[in-house]
Amino acid sequence: MPTDSLNTTFAALADPTRRAILARLMKGEASVTELAEPFAMSMPAISKHLKVLERAGLIERGRNAQWRPCRLEAGPLKEVADWVEPYRNRWEESFQRLDEILLELQKKERNHGRQ
């Protein structure tokens, strides 16, 4: 497990502004100005966030000198998803079995009610 790169990804994802930026980039590439729009933040502050995301490999900046559009890089997110999956599965599988038990208990209660 490439823990170091996962740590970098998690650190980058820990900030709500950076998550919002990534969510925006899901819809397609955007300029720094466009990304800054929804936030009450200075351009340097946004640029700082973008640098963190870029270092974590979560985004890529275009080489176009005019506006250098930002693009999402899906690889690291996928890596985190793969890591979370087993834990999530363990609980979701338990809960699905609990769903079945609850259904059964409710049926039993209804039958008792009829008698």
Add this chain to the structure above:
Amino acid sequence: MAANSSTFTLTTPSDREIVITRMFDAPRELVFKAITDPTLIPRWWGPRRYETIVDKMEPRVGGTWRFINKDADGNEFAFNGVYREIVPPERVVQTFEFEPMPGHVSVDTMTLEEVDGKTKLTSRSLFDSREDRDGMMQSDMESGVRETYDRFEELVQEVQKNQRAA
């Protein structure tokens, strides 16, 4: 019941916490009864491929619990803890220890709320330190990491959708 799977969320509100939420199609009295009944634990606790044996379960304040997971090859690993609070039908607070990693104990608070005739289960695990939490996530209880963030799930789902589409 598949609809309820989509209500599963996992978040980390702080460095030492993991919070899971899930909806159930049943009144909370029934959910409470089901999760505190020792005879039902083997039927739902843990992944299907493991047999779950209730070695001990005393759902009262100060009572202890110990469950054993056993795989098809007969390998066993156990979990244990102490009940700190039992408030039917709304709350259970208990400690949680994975025996292969002794001493790294979390305090798990499970609350049940009724929402439109359904029950929302919230399980909050609080660890002593970030290291403990991450250690638990990386332990071979095949738990993976217990991390995710607000909006993270939708981000990932979106990414996977886009990848499939590409």
